[in-house]
Amino acid sequence: MKKLTTMVLTAALATPFAAIAEDSSDPITIPIHNWSSQIVMSNVVGQMFEEMGNNVEFVTTDSQAVYESVRLGDVALELEVWEGAFGASFREALSKGGLHDAGDHDAVTREDWWYPAWTKESCPGLPSWEALNACAEVFATAETGSNGMYLDGPVDWLKHGQERVAALDMNFTVVNAGSAAALWAHIGAAEAEKKPIVVFNWTPNFAEAVWPGEFVEFPAWEDGCDTDPTKGPNKEALFDCGNPSTGYLKKAAWDGMEDKWPAAYCVLTKLSFTNPQIAEMAKLVDTDELEPEEAAEEWLAANRAVVEPWMSACAS
Ligand code: TMO
Numbered sequence: 166m167k168k169l170t171t172m173v174l175t176a177a178l179a180t181p182f183a184a185i186a187e188d189s190s191d192p193i194t195i196p197i198h199n200w201s202s203q204i205v206m207s208n209v210v211g212q213m214f215e216e217m218g219n220n221v222e223f224v225t226t227d228s229q230a231v232y233e234s235v236r237l238g239d240v241a242l243e244l245e246v247w248e249g250a251f252g253a254s255f256r257e258a259l260s261k262g263g264l265h266d267a268g269d270h271d272a273v274t275r276e277d278w279w280y281p282a283w284t285k286e287s288c289p290g291l292p293s294w295e296a297l298n299a300c301a302e303v304f305a306t307a308e309t310g311s312n313g314m315y316l317d318g319p320v321d322w323l324k325h326g327q328e329r330v331a332a333l334d335m336n337f338t339v340v341n342a343g344s345a346a347a348l349w350a351h352i353g354a355a356e357a358e359k360k361p362i363v364v365f366n367w368t369p370n371f372a373e374a375v376w377p378g379e380f381v382e383f384p385a386w387e388d389g390c391d392t393d394p395t396k397g398p399n400k401e402a403l404f405d406c407g408n409p410s411t412g413y414l415k416k417a418a419w420d421g422m423e424d425k426w427p428a429a430y431c432v433l434t435k436l437s438f439t440n441p442q443i444a445e446m447a448k449l450v451d452t453d454e455l456e457p458e459e460a461a462e463e464w465l466a467a468n469r470a471v472v473e474p475w476m477s478a479c480a481s
Pocket residue numbers: 200247250276322367
């Protein structure tokens with residue numbers, strides 16, 4: 166009898182995969198926000214978890230408050246922590262405890278004021294922010310008077326456009342877009358007449374394949390530019406810097422995720438998407454007009470070789 170036990174144990178130890186305990190059958194709640202790559206990526210990863218036998222549910226949440234939800238375990242994870250937009254909320258939740266950094270994507274991100282290439286004809290000193298400011302009138306609209314109009318992202322992205330304009334004493338009026346789609350509509354409407362515009366944009370995104378353009382170069386980001394007035398050129402103001410030009414894209418996890426869904430957690434820590442992969446996820450929705458779930462199916466079908474190693478390394 167004793168001998169048999171030993172043999173069984175030896176066989177178990179010899180299996181090629183580290184034996185990961187089974188995931189709970191409770192649904193893994195994945196938060197969804199208001200830009201396409203995040204929604205598609207969440208569906209891609211949700212479909213991978215389902216293939217592994219998990220139950221998954223999606224919940225639409227505010228993109229800043231979500232860090233509090235991850236910390237409390239109301240949602241299990243966050244797949245796109247963009248340094249520029251969400252670094253501050255992520256750091257704050259980290260300091261309170263309950264969530265952790267689950268690793269970086271390969272992608273390098275940038276989020277900032279941006280213009281389509283034709284804009285440079287009306288304002289040749291671009292991409293410098295000082296040149297942009299000297300051309301402010303070129304961007305004036307009926308509502309902004311002699312000030313230029315800058316179309317910022319939806320309010321929940323906390324881009325602090327207004328604070329930046331004030332800190333750098335710029336002749337611009339900041340208008341918040343109601344949705345990401347409103348940004349694309351604004352660029353599309355300007356395109357026919359090659360009207361100069363400046364809008365919030367980011368990379369990786371589908372937009373770079375549709376409209377060549379450049380980010381405005383603001384004073385370089387310094388850590389603390391959002392919390393310490395002495396950082397950046399205006400020693401009395403916050404937000405007087407551009408966003409990080411080589412920002413991170415992280416994954417975040419609830420501290421309880423590893424115990425409750427060890428195999429899914431293992432996949433979360435291993436997965437990492439590149440700039441082109443993320444731009445493609447957004448394109449399937451924003452250009453090809455697929456529903457996010459179908460976009461995720463299509464993306465997964467075309468990228469089995471990318472995702473299968475992560476899943477087999479984490480099989481329970
Ligand atoms: C967070 N975002 C990608 C919309 O800049």
